Amino acid sequence: MTGPRELKVIGVIASELTSLADAPMQGAEGAPDAWLEVDAAFADALHGIEAGDELLVITWFHRADRAVLQTRPRSDPRNPMTGVFATRSPDRPNPLGLHPVTVRAVDGRRLRVGPIEAIDGTPVVDIKPVLK
Amino acid sequence: MTGPRELKVIGVIASELTSLADAPMQGAEGAPDAWLEVDAAFADALHGIEAGDELLVITWFHRADRAVLQTRPRSDPRNPMTGVFATRSPDRPNPLGLHPVTVRAVDGRRLRVGPIEAIDGTPVVDIKPVLK
Numbered sequence: 001m002t003g004p005r006e007l008k009v010i011g012v013i014a015s016e017l018t019s020l021a022d023a024p025m026q027g028a029e030g031a032p033d034a035w036l037e038v039d040a041a042f043a044d045a046l047h048g049i050e051a052g053d054e055l056l057v058i059t060w061f062h063r064a065d066r067a068v069l070q071t072r073p074r075s076d077p078r079n080p081m082t083g084v085f086a087t088r089s090p091d092r093p094n095p096l097g098l099h100p101v102t103v104r105a106v107d108g109r110r111l112r113v114g115p116i117e118a119i120d121g122t123p124v125v126d127i128k129p130v131l132k
Numbered sequence: 133m134t135g136p137r138e139l140k141v142i143g144v145i146a147s148e149l150t151s152l153a154d155a156p157m158q159g160a161e162g163a164p165d166a167w168l169e170v171d172a173a174f175a176d177a178l179h180g181i182e183a184g185d186e187l188l189v190i191t192w193f194h195r196a197d198r199a200v201l202q203t204r205p206r207s208d209p210r211n212p213m214t215g216v217f218a219t220r221s222p223d224r225p226n227p228l229g230l231h232p233v234t235v236r237a238v239d240g241r242r243l244r245v246g247p248i249e250a251i252d253g254t255p256v257v258d259i260k261p262v263l264k
Contacts, residue, residue, distance in 0.1 A: 005192055005255075007137040008225045026263065038217075042225060044201040047215035055217075058228060060137055069176040083179035085170075085187075085259035093140050093174060094257045096190060096228070123137075125226045127217035131158065 007060060010045070011038040011124040013116065020063065024117045025074060026088070027099055033114030036124060043109040049127075051106055057099040058126040059118050064095030097122070100130065139192060142177070143170040143256040145248065152195065156249045157206060158220070159231055165246030168256060175241040181259075183238055189231040190258040191250050196227030229254070232262065 015034035017023050024031050036057060038046055049055070068091035072079040084092040101113040147166035149155050156163050168189060170178055181187070200223035204211040216224040233245040 004194075005139040005141070005257075007139060008198075009137070010225050042201065042217075045215040045217045045225065047202060047213070048218035049215065053218075056230065058226075062136075066140075069174065070179060081179070083177040083181065085174075085177045086180035086185075086261055088260060088263065092258065093142050093177065094190075096258050098188065098230075098260065125137075126224065126228050128220060128230065129218055131220065 007125045009039070009123040009125065010042045011036055013059065013118045013120060013122040013124060015116070015118065015120045017117070017119045020119060023119050027101065027115040027117045029117070031115035031117040033104055033112055034116050034118070036111040036113050038109040038111070040109065046109060049103060049106060049111065051103050053103045054130040055101055055103060055113065056128045056130055057101055057113060057116065057124060058128070059097035059099060060123045060125050061090040061095035061097050062123055065091040066093055066095060068092065096125070139257045141171070141255040141257065142174045143168055145191065145250045145252060145254040145256060147248070147250065147252045149249070149251045152251060155251050159233065159247040159249045161249070163247035163249040165236055165244055166248050166250070168243040168245050170241040170243070172241065178241060178243070181235060181238060181243065183235050185235040186262040187233055187235060187245065188260045188262060189233055189245060189248065189256060190260070191229035191231060192255045192257050193222040193227035193229050194255055197223040198225055198227060200224065228257070
């Protein structure tokens with residue numbers, strides 16, 4: 001049963017990045033482009049998105065540890081322990097990932113987007129335009 | 133039972149805005165400051181947040197219609213029907229709200245933040261720093 005705050009998976013990332021070890025920490029740090037494949041049930045919600053648009057893709061870091069409340073930023077032991085709400089750590093109570101991307105191409109309900117550091121198979125839960 | 137993509141409410145907005153009719157559509161459109169009250173269970177995750185920080189607050193629009201896939205932007209009948217993923221409509225499959233705010237003050241596990249258009253009682257699901 002779908003609970004009141006149960007996220008629906010609206011699409012998935014298809015990327016050449018297949019392991020967390022290979023993924024850069026942020027999209028601007030050398031991440032590749034990838035396909036965002038939207039589920040057929042949500043295709044109508046893409047209407048109006050065009051190549052060149054700047055979007056925020058919201059993902060669900062399905063491999064995250066939701067019990068983590070503090071971490072050392074960028075996994076660097078020289079950094080002090082910091083609350084996860086003051087960091088972009090994927091380990092956090094609700095492991096939402098926020099990815100600013102440019103739309104390179106639209107192919108039906110597949111969007112070519114990038115750069116994006118999410119690995120292959122990452123669930124997508126929302127897409128929003130960047131406000132100018 | 134908590135499902136694999138069930139969001140935890142980590143805090144709540146306490147605002148003078150009490151009705152959707154009074155709320156501006158975006159924070160920069162005259163919204164007030166508000167308190168973000170973090171639940172005691174997640175207080176450790178705030179460590180390191182200070183007055184002056186720029187944050188993204190992610191809320192759950194608990195009154196949204198999750199079945200809406202297309203809408204007219206800004207509820208203006210002159211605008212064409214547009215996919216919700218190309219708009220900031222609160223009505224969308226996963227009604228996540230994204231609010232860029234400045235921290236005005238920190239009082240224990242309460243953050244004074246603004247401007248923010250979320251109404252009183254809006255659940256908060258994540259807090260992230262803005263990347264420079």
